Amino acid sequence: MMYRPRVIPCLLLRGHGLVKTRKFKEAVYVGDPVNAVRIFSEKEADELVLLDIDASKEGREPNFELIEEIAGECLMPIAYGGGITSLAQVKRLIRSGVEKVVINSAVALGSTAVISEAAAVFGSQAVVGAVDVRQTLLKGYKVTAKSATLDTSLTIEDHVRSLVDAGAGEILVNNIDADGMMSGFDLKLIRRVADSVNVPVVACGGAGSVEHLSQAIREGGASAVAAGSMFVFHGKHRAVLINYNPGELAGI
């Protein structure tokens, strides 16, 4: 009887619909979020991450009503991210039924205050610091912000450490280049993040199979894995089909 690393469907919200991207672009509609969450609950998914991919870019607030409706269908923990810049928003989100908030651009663009304040009020376990990373031509990495529309000059290590120092209880690392490609995780990137902090690291971007998930844990050092395409598409023509089978995940 053991602890199994978490396997977390990552759902991207655009407006009122769920979409799936490739390398953070080419968003394709995959369904209604409330319905999708209901199905993941029935399938006993470990946890969910819901990210509004336009909120930060558009300088907009989270859609609190929709999030409350979605969270109400979720019988496991749900983390929400997208457009969070203030403690007041965090309070409203937690009261709406979200267990954790995911904070990214606010920090990438200069201020860890919202993380510190949220962690002080709700505890670090309620605050996830997220970092979106793309690879550069010279095989280095860039930390980006606002749905990859802005590059920053932060190193990965400095950025994730500042998130943890500010109070984030977990780190979510999103690999832009592998996003939607389903060809495996960038294990070197995950290892760099996992080695620079002591908190759980959730790897996202690239999962196409249970084997990939296992690699991210065992070789990359991730404590948990998140995946989008793998749980909403089926087959080589990427037909939309929500799938999640805890039985298959037993050995990762």
Added chain:
Amino acid sequence: MIAIIDYDIGNLAAVSNMLRRIGHDSMITADPEAIGAADRIILPGNGHFDTCMRNIVASGLVPLLERRVLKEGVPLLGICVGAQMLGNGSEEGVEKGLGWMDMEVCRFPNVEGLRVPHMGWNHVSAIAPDNPLTDGLGSDSRFYFVHSYYLKPSDPSDVMLTAEYGIEFAAGVSRGNVAGVQFHPEKSHRFGKQLLLNFAQSGS
């Protein structure tokens, strides 16, 4: 009516949502009259132990809760930090606990390969199979945990459920009408539903 104590800590909607799904009414409340009339009480808790203890003391509800729980025998279920608060205190902070159970709360030791907090799903074993709170929880039972400190009752017979994360620890405790679970039943699918159902039907 199940009263879920509202003392300004975190998300309580998930608890009442899940109770509603299993057909039981509940009220998220800090109102002494409602708590006075409740036939079961849930004490939730999230975040830092000291913050939770300071908030519950500041709410003024502790004497009422002690009357209902310790004198009148109303069944009580503490969840997560709410379970930790039942004891004498926690290594996490300096505040005293409610002292309703003789129990300490200790930090997980650093074990190679296992990060703290213990965050995610883990199996539990029922140590006290005669306890009605563990009804229907078979050997495949698992729940969602998120904690860096674990429950340590002084009396081993107060341990109701165990789990393992580097060490074996008490995932659930129970003594008389007072019980606590370290995990979040309101976020643990059908296993959480079963446990909350057992609690909702307890002591009747």
